[in-house]
Amino acid sequence: MRNCPICSDKELLLVVRNDKEYIRIEISDTGYGIEEKDLPHIFDRFYQIKHDDTSTGSGIGLHLVREYTKLHNGDITVSSEINIGSTFTVYIPTDLPKNNEDKYPDEEKNIISSIALLSTKEKDNKKKILVVEDNEEFRNFLTEQLSENYYVIDAIDGEQAEGLVLSEYPDLIISDLMMPKMNGIELCQRIKNNIQTSHIPFILLTAKISNESKIYAYEAGADSYISKPFSFELLSVRIKKLIEQQENRRKLFHKTIEITPSNITTTSLDEELIKKVLSFVEENINNSEYSTEDLSRDVGLSKAHLNRKLQSIVDLTPLQFIRSVRLKKAAQLLIDSQYNINEISYMVGFNTLKYFNSYFKHEFHMTPSQYREKNKE
Known part of the structure; x- marks a missing residue:
């Protein structure tokens, strides 16, 4: 020594x-x-x-x-x-490499660069999670662990987090309850009461385990409440399930021809929005000139906000949503009415039978006549 x-x-x-x-x-x-x-x-x-x-x-x-x-x-x-x-x-x-260049042989440097580039591209395909935690140690730990499967951004308190939510629009939020400036309960309330962000799943982490604390959390709109200390596996499963539930609701919209807003949303705010959007589209179902600009104006949201909201809830742009509602209505008419296909095409706002047949086949993977024949029973 x-x-x-x-x-x-x-x-x-x-x-x-x-x-x-x-x-x-x-x-x-x-x-x-x-x-x-x-x-x-x-x-x-x-x-x-x-x-x-x-x-x-x-x-x-x-x-x-x-x-x-x-x-x-x-x-x-x-x-x-x-x-x-x-x-x-x-x-x-004492024999650690002096720098990164000493650590990797020349033949490995290109591989490392390629991996870094691939990681940047994959970031766009990963779900985005916001971690809100004032304890730097714990925040860094969560960010590091979650980064294996998600694109993670972080904030040190609720005030900073709210700004990030409105600029980054994460797919899910994980927040501590006790924080300076704005605590987790207030942050959750503000997120869930804002039509731009109300659809985002929210997980609260806290050392408080009383029933009263849980009631406050769920009244604020939290989707999940996890008490510390907890296993990271528990948090991982909860994240996975909340994202899966969101995906399943989107799939349900695409599978069914009757749209039930309550089945594809998680908050009353989102349900009311979908009801409103749906009612305006249905009122103009035979108007081929009804556009996304018209829908945005009727709903009272900018085109960008309406686009982001519909993408989040049903994974469709406003234009795709309008078209999907028209086609679902056409499917119902094919089953329940005696109108011919050409008549139905005009009734749901398509100017030409050619475009109607094309979009219908893309939506239902069969032609309108095949769909009617299949559903006669």
């Missing part, structure tokens, strides 16, 4: 372990100490030691320290005595 030449005291030392040289870093405290039964678990993710006081951590700090140490091919150990304190010892090898 010898002193490290870059260190001013004996807290950092050069040591040899298994014939390899390491820098040893020791950090000690004079706290409660750690009981022997807890020592094997303190680096586990979300593991928390229970004390008599009310202070609690997030259970990820030491886990992150261990993971970062491993990334540097190092090791971390701990020793502790009750009512005396704990000592954490980190070992980092």
Whole structure:
């Protein structure tokens, strides 16, 4: 063992372990100490030691320290005595590459560049999740873990988050409850009461486990409430299910010919919007000149906002939505009426039979005559 030449005291030392040289870093405290039964678990993710006081951590700090140490091919150990304190010892090898260029051979650099480019392209295909958390350590952990499957953006409080929601329009929001400036409950209320954002699934994370807190969360419009500490697997499954539910509602719209707004929306605000949009399209079902501009004006939303909203709820642009409603109405007439196909075409706003047949086949994967024949029974 010898002193490290870059260190001013004996807290950092050069040591040899298994014939390899390491820098040893020791950090000690004079706290409660750690009981022997807890020592094997303190680096586990979300593991928390229970004390008599009310202070609690997030259970990820030491886990992150261990993971970062491993990334540097190092090791971390701990020793502790009750009512005396704990000592954490980190070992980092001295032969780490000086920079990234030393780390990768020339033949691998092109591969790394290609992967980075591919990741940028894949970002556009991933669902976008906003993480709102004032605890930097926990926020970084969630962002890092979720980034494996989602494109993640983050905010430090509700106020910053609201601005990001209105500029980034995430597919899902995960928010802590207790935060400065604007807490999670207020953020959820503002998101769910804004027609531009009311469709976005919202998950609240909190250390509060009382029924009263849960009631406040669900009254604010939260789609899910998860108490800390929790397993990351639980959060992952909840995210996956909320996104799947959203996708299933979109599929339901495309599968059925009778549109039920309550079946394809999650909030009363969205349900009312779809009812309004649907009523205006149906009122103008035989008007081939009825356009997306007309619909935007009637509904009271800009074209951009209406487009974003319909894309989020039914995965269709306003023009596609108008056409889909016309075709669904045509399908109902083919089943329930004696009008011929040409008459039905004009009744639902198509100027030519050619375009009607083409769009109908694209929507239902068969011609209008085939559809009528199939549904006679």
